[in-house]
Amino acid sequence: MNAKGDDVNDGTLITPRRIVAAVALVLALVFIFQNGQTVKLNVLFFSFETRAWFGFVVTLVLGVLLGWGLSARRARKAGGSG
Numbered sequence: 001m002n003a004k005g006d007d008v009n010d011g012t013l014i015t016p017r018r019i020v021a022a023v024a025l026v027l028a029l030v031f032i033f034q035n036g037q038t039v040k041l042n043v044l045f046f047s048f049e050t051r052a053w054f055g056f057v058v059t060l061v062l063g064v065l066l067g068w069g070l071s072a073r074r075a076r077k078a079g080g081s082g
Contacts, residue, residue: 032056 035052 028060 032053035056037052038049039052039055040047040049041055
């Protein structure tokens with residue numbers, strides 16, 4: 001690891017971070033493909049029918065975007081002179 005805590009690439013493609021990411025991806029895909037039934041989704045004032053995996057994927061994407069946005073905001077605050 002370097003001073004920032006990031007993994008230093010020593011020429012190998014397999015790192016602990018990539019292993020964790022691959023396992024999480026495989027588990028997410030298994031979960032998604034096992035939930036293919038049609039469900040009714042209610043969002044605020046409207047509802048629609050779709051496959052359950054679509055709701056999971058939308059939730060996952062929104063969570064990733066929210067986490068990325070919040071971490072970027074926190075990094076700007078930490079780097080500022082406020």
